[in-house]
Every structure is written in structure tokens, then in C-alpha cells.
Amino acid sequence: MKIDWDVKTIEDSLFLIPLLPLLGAAALGLFGRRLRRPDVHLIACGTVATAGLLVALILLPMAFPVLFASGPVVSIGSTLGTWFSAGGISVAASLFVDHLNAVLALVVSGVGLLIHVYSIEYMAEEKDYARYFAYLNLFVGFMLLLVLANDLVLMFVGWEGVGLCSYLLIGFWYDDDAKALAGRKAFVVNRVGDFGFLLGIFTLLALFGTTSIQPLGTGGDSLAGAVRAFGPGRLGAVVSSGPLAALGLTYGHAITLACLFLFLGAAGKSAQFPLYVWLPDAMAGPTPVSALIHAATMVTAGVYLLARLSFLFALSTTAMAMVAAVGAFTALFAALLACAQNDLKKVLAYSTVSQLGFMVLAAGVGAWWQAVFHLVTHAFFKACLFLGAGSVILACHHQQDIRKLGGLRRRMKSTSATFLIATLAITGVAPLSGFFSKDAILHFAHAAAPAGPAGVAHLAWIVGTLAALGTAFYMFRLYFLVFEGEPRSEQAAHATERGLAVTIPLWILGALSVVAVVWGWPWAPFAMTTRSGLREPLFQNFTSPVFGLANRILGVDPAAAHQGLLGAMALALAVAWAGLGAAWWLYRRGGIAKLAPLFERRPVRWIHALVAHKFYVDEVFHFALVLPLRAVATLAFHLVDRRAIDGFLVHGPARVTGWAGRALRYLQNGDLQRYAAVMAIGAVVTVAFVLSVGKDLFQLFGGN
Amino acid sequence: MPSLPSPSLLTLAATFAPGVILEHYLLLAAILFAIGMLGVVTRRNALTMFMSIELMLNAANLTFLAFARVHADLSGHVTAILVMAVAAAEAAVGLAIVIALQRVRGTTNVDEVRTLKL
Amino acid sequence: MSSFLASLTLEHWLFYPLALLTIAGALGVVLARNPLYGALSLISTFFFLAAIFILAGAHFVGILQIIVYAGAIMVLFLMAIMLLALDAKALGRRRVTLFKLVGGLFSVGLVGLALSFLGLRQGARGPIMWIRIPYQKLPEGFGSVAAVGDLLFREHLLQLEAVSLLLLVAIVGAVAVAKGKI
Structure with a gap:
């Protein structure tokens, strides 16, 4: 029996998906102070849940086409109309859903809902809870807009919107200067990336004359359509029309340029080196916010952008190599930094940067579905880790220093169990989800990377494997320090588990980190066997319509992608267990004490200091960027603002008016007849003027 | 239109107009207006100035009526009537001010009142 | 010459004398030292103007001119003059200032402008523009x-x-x- 229901029927209500949370945000923002707490919760969770339900309704026929009479659905879209058009540019307010962003939208609304529920408990003692939930809803709305937009300009709206919400939520406790500053830093660093994104949009606009991603319904211009129509020899041709014609670029160069700009945007949002600096500071916000925005969803927007425009990046070997290199470097760099952090949330923050590095690496070597799959699994286990961290922070009265925690396993059973599951998942211990997502990326980079100079992919593989080792080490270091051993502070000794609103989301996310295995496991039940006899993981099969174009351009050999799969799995397991073992020996068996003398030795001490100080990147930025900018700003303040604007433009007219008044005062003597005489003279002169040239004017305006 | 080299504009005008030509009405209006303006500028008595203003308003009325006649359009007449009403209003308020001026300042000569306030 | 005289209508015969009388009355307003004489002069001016209005076909407006202007408004003026009871001392002496002189000259210049514009003084640019407006035939009433x-x-x-x-x-x-x- 098949379900006789056509997904196209909800095409017209597609816009409701981002609109509902936005409406919720508006309601909470405007009337939140007058609402009772349960009503606020109901509005906040209800709108997100409804949006999630709508997404699920669309996703069902996509995931299980067998059950539906309508057959497989590739994508649905709807256009509300033209948002604006100027000159030859026309931007449509159009949304669309395909296999890629349906999954992401579900993750956003699903994880978003869990975190909303979790926040009810976490923010229970917060007075300004309505504002908090308004921001959170606003975020979910903008994130859904970002994910569902079928136009880069519309996507940019969501992109800026989530950046705004990130800023608002990081600085949620704005009366704390440090937190407000962290929010500002996140905003300013993100501006750099956003600027790149904008330049990328402009370049694409100049090149293709459209910013629409997929052709919808009647067709029209779109980037995917333009790339599909691209002949093989076209990349070498010189751009001869449009605004870029004057530059004498070839199409290949122009696309590389656009991709690099877009990647700059992605790097800003997804915290890639060197624009990652804002993410660790963003931990100043409430912990559920860190889980939702700075781990699960917003920071993955950059990866989504890369996956969304995969067909475009596939055209540019240089851009792909750049993406892969930056991703690999970020993964290793952040993993190293995470090893030397002592703040619970900071470790997780660097871990997020590192995992985002993996995703970007994947996008750079052409492992599109692996990148998105890792994005999804990462959303589950990292959200779980952050919520677990939030639970610990709540239980230990905001004690976040892992050196002062410990022994929480016995006191917080749910938290520690789910934290362990998530840790195992992120580490890549089989058979949890991280094993099939992260290690699938590394395997693909090693075995089948067709993009770019082969050296980059292989280098990415080596660096990525090292980063995976680091991941295993720092995650278990964190786990052992926080949950095992004896409590090292008063707060840790008296920690107690919170209520169901905390533990239920934890267990759901923990379970999802396990269950997600099914989608990435080549031998899982329901996994497809391709015509050439290869086992295709569910997720790969599911997203294949989205990445078909990019894979065709890259020329990925599916058979090569399967070579050495077992060997890669063995290596991944070995790396995971090695990291686990090292952490166990150091932090569980007292290895750190035995190594203490080694840390006294000079080069080791230096290296440790270097890592512990995060390679002084913040300091470099401070001296190289912040101080010069501040100097320029001071100069501008004294010279431009004080002198030019205040002195000349503001006081200048006042002074001139004063002088003029003093000078003209003598004309204004109150003698009525003098005024009358002046008026008469003026009138006569005017009449004389009109009469002398009036005829010419008369003829000028068409008189005879 | 033929070129107009005629020695006598008056006779020429007669071929266009069945009566006095428009220019002469306008010229009369201009002269009246100029006289009124002369009065406003040179006479220092507020009452005389007001009467001069009335002269100027009448000059304007004359042009309206002259054009109304040329175009055979009564709108000019309506405007003239409205101008009369406005002149009446202006005279009423203006004379009240002159009387107030006389009471407060003891003079109706405008050049003796130059502080821009009563 | 006889053809010229023959072309003159009643309107011509009445207009020019009335115009001269009007101008004389107007000058009387401006030149009379006592506002009372000025007001009387103005009343006569209004009467002559009313006649000219009627000549121009504006019968109703001409009547209104007499009723409203020469009647109501001028009575208002006379009442004001009576209330103020101006004597020679109150009127003061004539004063000539630079502004009065220049303003007066410009006012007189206006007449020159009008003359030049109306084509009565034929210069190189004499725009005989208005004369080209053909007189519309006046409807009944x-x-x-x-x-x-x-x-x-x-x-x-x-x-x-x-x-x-x-x-x-x-x-x-x-x-x-x-x-x-x-």
C-alpha cells in the first residue's frame, strides 16, 4: 500500500518554515515581558516544532519514495515573487528543498527544538528569559532561511541574520564587559568573512548574471543551469561580456576568484584559520547557545555553502586545493590547541573548530556527502557534548575549569553516560557515527581524491589523520578529567543531576549519535548496492542527486573510492584507540606526573607554552590588526571627527550664520517702507528679467 | 500670422479686436499698479499705504477681467470677486491694526514704528 | 483719417476718457497729503474703474466694485480716518529717503517696462505677442x-x-x- 500524498501540495507553504520561528521571535520580542513563563516556552518550542514538522513532511517522501504513490521527489521549490530588481539584476524571494537542505533543515529545527527544551531548565533562573527565547527563535528562523534559500542574496540575508543572533546571544549577558566584547569580536571577525561572501556573490553576478542557485519550475537563469551548460573548453575562454570583460580573465580564473571569495565567507562563518579566533570567545554566551549556534548549526553554514555550490567549486582546482589545505590545517591546528585548554567549553570550542576543519577538508577534496554527513553527525554529538557541558556547569555552579572538576560520573549518571557516548562518537571509535563520517572523509581524501594536485589531497589525509589522533586525545583528556577520578573542588563534590528537561535532550542526542551510524555504514541494512556491485551508504545514496553535477565535473571514480576501505577503517580505529590510550595513561594512570620532569626541559616547555597560549594568534591579530586600526580610528577621531566634522561641518555653518546675522542685521531695521521699496525693486527687476528673456523661455518650452 | 509692419498699431489692432485692444487694458492696469506701488513706497501714512494697496489689487482685477473678455471665459470674473473678498478681509484687519497702532503708539506713520513689535 | 474714426466704437470713446480719469484719481490717492482726500479720490477711482469693468463686459463685477469697494470698503476707510482724527501735526512732514527715491523710480520704471512689452514702443525685440490672441466672441449674457x-x-x-x-x-x-x- 502506498501513501497517496504528493509533497508538492506543501510547496506553497514552504515559506512558513522560516516564517514560523521568525513570527515566534517577533511575538516574544514584542510581548515577551507580559507573557507568563510557560507561554513563552510554548511559543518558542511550538513554532520551532511546527517548522520541524513541516520539514519532516517534505523529507519523508524524499527518504522513503517507496512508500509514496508520487514516486521519488528530487526537489521542491516555491517563489514568492521578485524580491527586488535593479537594472539587469533580479533577485527572487524563492525557497527550495532538495535532499541536501532538507536534511540540514531537519537538523536545524530538530536540534533547535531539543535545545529549546533544554534551555527551559538551563535558563530557569534567568529573568530575561523572553529575550533569550526571542533571540533563539530568531536564530532558528534565519538559519532555516539560510538553508532553504534558493538565491545567494536571500541566503545572505539568513547568513547575516544568524550572525546577528550569534552576536546577540554571545553578548546575552551584556552587562558583563568581557561577554559583550566577545560578542563584538565574533561580529567583527565575521564581517571579514561576510565581505568575502558578498564579493563572491558580486563576482558570480558579474559572471553569470544571476544569483539563483537551482532552476525552479519554469526555469530561468540559475548558477546550476549555467554550470550545466558549461562546455568543457569553456573554462579557458576569456570572459568577453559583462562587467568582468574589462579584466581579461578567463572563465576559469573568474570562477576561481568567485570560489575563493565565497570560501572566505565560509571560513569566517565556519571558523577556519585564520578567522577561527571568534569561536572560542563565543563561549561567553549561554551554553545551550554554544551548543546550537556555535557547534551544531550556524558554524556549519560555511560547510553548507561549500556543499551547496559544490558544482561551482568542482570547476576550480585551485579553489578546491585551497579549501582542502585550509581545512586540514585548521583541523590539526585546533586539535593541538584543544589539548592545552583547561576550560571545559573552550576545549569543546576548539574541538568544534577542528571538526569544522574536517568538513572543509572534505569539501576541498570532493568528499561532498561525507562533509555533509559529518556535519550532521557532528551536530548530534557536539550538541550532546555541549549540553552535557552545560549540565556539568549547572551542577557545579559555573565551575568550568576541568582541573577543578572530576569524579562526576558517580554523581551525574545521565550526563556522564551521554557524554561518553558522544566522546566515543567524535573520537571515531567504531561503531559510532563519527567513525563513519570523519573517517570516511579521511579515507576518501586518501583513496579517491581527484581534485587539485594529488599532493594536496594526500597531505590533507596525513594532516587529517594526525588531527584525528589529536581529537581522540583531547576528547578523552576532557572526559577523564571531568568525569573520572576524584572531585578536585567543592562544587564538583556536590554536583547533582538536573531534571528531565536536561536529560531527555541529552539522551536523544546521544541516541542519535549512535543511530546515525546506519546512514554512513556501507553494510548497514537498507544500504544500496550499486550496479557495479559497490555498497553505497544510505546517506551517499540519499544525497547523490545533489552532488551528481559536481561529481560528474570532478570525474570521481566510485570504484576507487572503495579501494582500501577496510585498511582505512583499521587505521582509523588504531588512531582512535591510540589517542584514547594516551589520554588514559596520562590522565587516568598518573602519566602526567611522570612526564612532569620532561615539561621542565626547555624545548618542551617552550612548545607547551606556545600551545597553551594558542600560538599567540590572538596577540598577533592584536598587534597586526587591532592596534593599527585603533590608531587609525584615534587619528580619524581627532582629525576627521573633531576637526573636520565637528569643527568645520558642525560649528562652521553655525559660525557663518552668526557672522551673516551680525552683518545683515543692519538691513533688518524695522522700517516697513524700506522693505516695501526693496520688494518693489525686486519685483520690477524680476518683471524686467522675465520680459527680456521671457519670450525665449516661452519658445523654449514649446510656445509659439 | 502675417508680419505686422503697419504704421498705426491702433488701426491694426482694430482688425483683431472689436473694441479697445487688450494692450490698452493691460497698460492701464500697469499704470494703476505702478501708482499703487509708488504710494506704498513713498507715503509714510499707514492709511494711505493701505489705499495704495487697494489700488494695486484693483489693477490686478483689471487684468483678470481684460483677459476674461479676450478668452470669453468667466473664470477671470470669479477670481476678481474672490480678490475683492480678500481685499475686504485685508482692509478690515489692516484698519484694526492701524487703530490699535494709533492707540498704543499714538501714530499712524509707519516710519515711526520700527521695532518690529507693537 | 476718416476710416480710422469710423473704426472707433463706443467702447473706444468711453474707455480712454475713463482711463485718464482713473489714473488721475489714482494719482490723487498717492499725492493727497490728507488721507481723507486720498480716500475720496480713491472712491472716484473705483467708480471710474467700475465703468471700465462694465465696458470690458464684466457687468456683475463692475456692480460689485461699486457696492463692495466704493461702498463697504471705502466706508470702512472713512470710519477709520474719522476715528483717528488725523491733523497736520500727526501726519508729519514729508521725508525723502534714498530707498523711497529708488523705490519710486523703479515703480515708475514699471510703466516703461509695460510700454516696451506691450509693443507700443517698437524696439528690435518688441514682442507683439498678445495681440495675436484672437478675441473670442462673447456669448449671450x-x-x-x-x-x-x-x-x-x-x-x-x-x-x-x-x-x-x-x-x-x-x-x-x-x-x-x-x-x-x-
Whole structure:
């Protein structure tokens, strides 16, 4: 029996998906102070849940086409109309859903809902809870807009919107200067990336004359359509029309340029080196916010952008190599930094940067579905880790220093169990989800990377494997320090588990980190066997319509992608267990004490200091960027603002008016007849003027 | 239109107009207006100035009526009537001010009142 | 010459004498030292003007000119003059200032401008523009009370009501200004 229901029927209500949370945000923002707490919760969770339900309704026929009479659905879209058009540019307010962003939208609304529920408990003692939930809803709305937009300009709206919400939520406790500053830093660093994104949009606009991603319904211009129509020899041709014609670029160069700009945007949002600096500071916000925005969803927007425009990046070997290199470097760099952090949330923050590095690496070597799959699994286990961290922070009265925690396993059973599951998942211990997502990326980079100079992919593989080792080490270091051993502070000794609103989301996310295995496991039940006899993981099969174009351009050999799969799995397991073992020996068996003398030795001490100080990147930025900018700003303040604007433009007219008044005062003597005489003279002169040239004017305006 | 080299504009005008030509009405209006303006500028008595203003308003009325006649359009007449009403209003308020001026300042000569306030 | 005389109509015969009388009356207003004589002169001017209005076909407006201007408004002026009871001392001596001189010269210059413009003084640029406007034939009853009233109440009702409101405000304002302390 098949379900006789056509997904196209909800095409017209597609816009409701981002609109509902936005409406919720508006309601909470405007009337939140007058609402009772349960009503606020109901509005906040209800709108997100409804949006999630709508997404699920669309996703069902996509995931299980067998059950539906309508057959497989590739994508649905709807256009509300033209948002604006100027000159030859026309931007449509159009949304669309395909296999890629349906999954992401579900993750956003699903994880978003869990975190909303979790926040009810976490923010229970917060007075300004309505504002908090308004921001959170606003975020979910903008994130859904970002994910569902079928136009880069519309996507940019969501992109800026989530950046705004990130800023608002990081600085949620704005009366704390440090937190407000962290929010500002996140905003300013993100501006750099956003600027790149904008330049990328402009370049694409100049090149293709459209910013629409997929052709919808009647067709029209779109980037995917333009790339599909691209002949093989076209990349070498010189751009001869449009605004870029004057530059004498070839199409290949122009696309590389656009991709690099877009990647700059992605790097800003997804915290890639060197624009990652804002993410660790963003931990100043409430912990559920860190889980939702700075781990699960917003920071993955950059990866989504890369996956969304995969067909475009596939055209540019240089851009792909750049993406892969930056991703690999970020993964290793952040993993190293995470090893030397002592703040619970900071470790997780660097871990997020590192995992985002993996995703970007994947996008750079052409492992599109692996990148998105890792994005999804990462959303589950990292959200779980952050919520677990939030639970610990709540239980230990905001004690976040892992050196002062410990022994929480016995006191917080749910938290520690789910934290362990998530840790195992992120580490890549089989058979949890991280094993099939992260290690699938590394395997693909090693075995089948067709993009770019082969050296980059292989280098990415080596660096990525090292980063995976680091991941295993720092995650278990964190786990052992926080949950095992004896409590090292008063707060840790008296920690107690919170209520169901905390533990239920934890267990759901923990379970999802396990269950997600099914989608990435080549031998899982329901996994497809391709015509050439290869086992295709569910997720790969599911997203294949989205990445078909990019894979065709890259020329990925599916058979090569399967070579050495077992060997890669063995290596991944070995790396995971090695990291686990090292952490166990150091932090569980007292290895750190035995190594203490080694840390006294000079080069080791230096290296440790270097890592512990995060390679002084913040300091470099401070001296190289912040101080010069501040100097320029001071100069501008004294010279431009004080002198030019205040002195000349503001006081200048006042002074001139004063002088003029003093000078003209003598004309204004109150003698009525003098005024009358002046008026008469003026009138006569005017009449004389009109009469002398009036005829010419008369003829000028068409008189005879 | 033929070129107009005629020695006598008056006779020429007669071929266009069945009566006095428009220019002469306008010229009369201009002269009246100029006289009124002369009065406003040179006479220092507020009452005389007001009467001069009335002269100027009448000059304007004359042009309206002259054009109304040329175009055979009564709108000019309506405007003239409205101008009369406005002149009446202006005279009423203006004379009240002159009387107030006389009471407060003891003079109706405008050049003796130059502080821009009563 | 006889053809010229033959071309003259009654309007010509009446217009030019009346125009001269009007100008004389107007000059009387401006030149009379005592406002009382000026006002009387103005009344005569208004009468002559009313005659000219009627010559130009504006019968109703001409009558109004006599009733409203020469009647109501001028009576108002005479009442004011009477109230003020101006004597030679109050009027003061004539004063000549630079501004009066220049303003007066310009006022007289206006007549010159009008002359040059109306083509009576044929210069190189003498634009004989208006004369090209052909006289429309006047319809029956042009300028009569019925015709003007019809237009006034049919098409210009709003303006009429606005002006009536203005008159009301002026009445109240006049009372307030003349009576109240300022």
C-alpha cells in the first residue's frame, strides 16, 4: 500500500518554515515581558516544532519514495515573487528543498527544538528569559532561511541574520564587559568573512548574471543551469561580456576568484584559520547557545555553502586545493590547541573548530556527502557534548575549569553516560557515527581524491589523520578529567543531576549519535548496492542527486573510492584507540606526573607554552590588526571627527550664520517702507528679467 | 500670422479686436499698479499705504477681467470677486491694526514704528 | 483719417476718457497729503474703474466694485480716518529717503517696462505677442449675475466657501485686534 500524498501540495507553504520561528521571535520580542513563563516556552518550542514538522513532511517522501504513490521527489521549490530588481539584476524571494537542505533543515529545527527544551531548565533562573527565547527563535528562523534559500542574496540575508543572533546571544549577558566584547569580536571577525561572501556573490553576478542557485519550475537563469551548460573548453575562454570583460580573465580564473571569495565567507562563518579566533570567545554566551549556534548549526553554514555550490567549486582546482589545505590545517591546528585548554567549553570550542576543519577538508577534496554527513553527525554529538557541558556547569555552579572538576560520573549518571557516548562518537571509535563520517572523509581524501594536485589531497589525509589522533586525545583528556577520578573542588563534590528537561535532550542526542551510524555504514541494512556491485551508504545514496553535477565535473571514480576501505577503517580505529590510550595513561594512570620532569626541559616547555597560549594568534591579530586600526580610528577621531566634522561641518555653518546675522542685521531695521521699496525693486527687476528673456523661455518650452 | 509692419498699431489692432485692444487694458492696469506701488513706497501714512494697496489689487482685477473678455471665459470674473473678498478681509484687519497702532503708539506713520513689535 | 474714426466704437470713446480719469484719481490717492482726500479720490477711482469693468463686459463685477469697494470698503476707510482724527501735526512732514527715491523710480520704471512689452514702443525685440490672441466672441449674457453666479456656485463653490470663512476670520480678527490689548 502506498501513501497517496504528493509533497508538492506543501510547496506553497514552504515559506512558513522560516516564517514560523521568525513570527515566534517577533511575538516574544514584542510581548515577551507580559507573557507568563510557560507561554513563552510554548511559543518558542511550538513554532520551532511546527517548522520541524513541516520539514519532516517534505523529507519523508524524499527518504522513503517507496512508500509514496508520487514516486521519488528530487526537489521542491516555491517563489514568492521578485524580491527586488535593479537594472539587469533580479533577485527572487524563492525557497527550495532538495535532499541536501532538507536534511540540514531537519537538523536545524530538530536540534533547535531539543535545545529549546533544554534551555527551559538551563535558563530557569534567568529573568530575561523572553529575550533569550526571542533571540533563539530568531536564530532558528534565519538559519532555516539560510538553508532553504534558493538565491545567494536571500541566503545572505539568513547568513547575516544568524550572525546577528550569534552576536546577540554571545553578548546575552551584556552587562558583563568581557561577554559583550566577545560578542563584538565574533561580529567583527565575521564581517571579514561576510565581505568575502558578498564579493563572491558580486563576482558570480558579474559572471553569470544571476544569483539563483537551482532552476525552479519554469526555469530561468540559475548558477546550476549555467554550470550545466558549461562546455568543457569553456573554462579557458576569456570572459568577453559583462562587467568582468574589462579584466581579461578567463572563465576559469573568474570562477576561481568567485570560489575563493565565497570560501572566505565560509571560513569566517565556519571558523577556519585564520578567522577561527571568534569561536572560542563565543563561549561567553549561554551554553545551550554554544551548543546550537556555535557547534551544531550556524558554524556549519560555511560547510553548507561549500556543499551547496559544490558544482561551482568542482570547476576550480585551485579553489578546491585551497579549501582542502585550509581545512586540514585548521583541523590539526585546533586539535593541538584543544589539548592545552583547561576550560571545559573552550576545549569543546576548539574541538568544534577542528571538526569544522574536517568538513572543509572534505569539501576541498570532493568528499561532498561525507562533509555533509559529518556535519550532521557532528551536530548530534557536539550538541550532546555541549549540553552535557552545560549540565556539568549547572551542577557545579559555573565551575568550568576541568582541573577543578572530576569524579562526576558517580554523581551525574545521565550526563556522564551521554557524554561518553558522544566522546566515543567524535573520537571515531567504531561503531559510532563519527567513525563513519570523519573517517570516511579521511579515507576518501586518501583513496579517491581527484581534485587539485594529488599532493594536496594526500597531505590533507596525513594532516587529517594526525588531527584525528589529536581529537581522540583531547576528547578523552576532557572526559577523564571531568568525569573520572576524584572531585578536585567543592562544587564538583556536590554536583547533582538536573531534571528531565536536561536529560531527555541529552539522551536523544546521544541516541542519535549512535543511530546515525546506519546512514554512513556501507553494510548497514537498507544500504544500496550499486550496479557495479559497490555498497553505497544510505546517506551517499540519499544525497547523490545533489552532488551528481559536481561529481560528474570532478570525474570521481566510485570504484576507487572503495579501494582500501577496510585498511582505512583499521587505521582509523588504531588512531582512535591510540589517542584514547594516551589520554588514559596520562590522565587516568598518573602519566602526567611522570612526564612532569620532561615539561621542565626547555624545548618542551617552550612548545607547551606556545600551545597553551594558542600560538599567540590572538596577540598577533592584536598587534597586526587591532592596534593599527585603533590608531587609525584615534587619528580619524581627532582629525576627521573633531576637526573636520565637528569643527568645520558642525560649528562652521553655525559660525557663518552668526557672522551673516551680525552683518545683515543692519538691513533688518524695522522700517516697513524700506522693505516695501526693496520688494518693489525686486519685483520690477524680476518683471524686467522675465520680459527680456521671457519670450525665449516661452519658445523654449514649446510656445509659439 | 502675417508680419505686422503697419504704421498705426491702433488701426491694426482694430482688425483683431472689436473694441479697445487688450494692450490698452493691460497698460492701464500697469499704470494703476505702478501708482499703487509708488504710494506704498513713498507715503509714510499707514492709511494711505493701505489705499495704495487697494489700488494695486484693483489693477490686478483689471487684468483678470481684460483677459476674461479676450478668452470669453468667466473664470477671470470669479477670481476678481474672490480678490475683492480678500481685499475686504485685508482692509478690515489692516484698519484694526492701524487703530490699535494709533492707540498704543499714538501714530499712524509707519516710519515711526520700527521695532518690529507693537 | 476718416476710416480710422469710423473704426472707433463706443467702447473706444468711453474707455480712454475713463482711463485718464482713473489714473488721475489714482494719482490723487498717492499725492493727497490728507488721507481723507486720498480716500475720496480713491472712491472716484473705483467708480471710474467700475465703468471700465462694465465696458470690458464684466457687468456683475463692475456692480460689485461699486457696492463692495466704493461702498463697504471705502466706508470702512472713512470710519477709520474719522476715528483717528488725523491733523497736520500727526501726519508729519514729508521725508525723502534714498530707498523711497529708488523705490519710486523703479515703480515708475514699471510703466516703461509695460510700454516696451506691450509693443507700443517698437524696439528690435518688441514682442507683439498678445495681440495675436484672437478675441473670442462673447456669448449671450457674458458677465451677467446669472452667468457668474452659476460658475461661482457650480464650479468654484469650495473657493467661495473658503473665502467666506476667511471673511468670518477677518471679522473676528479685526474685533480682537482693535479691542484687545496687544
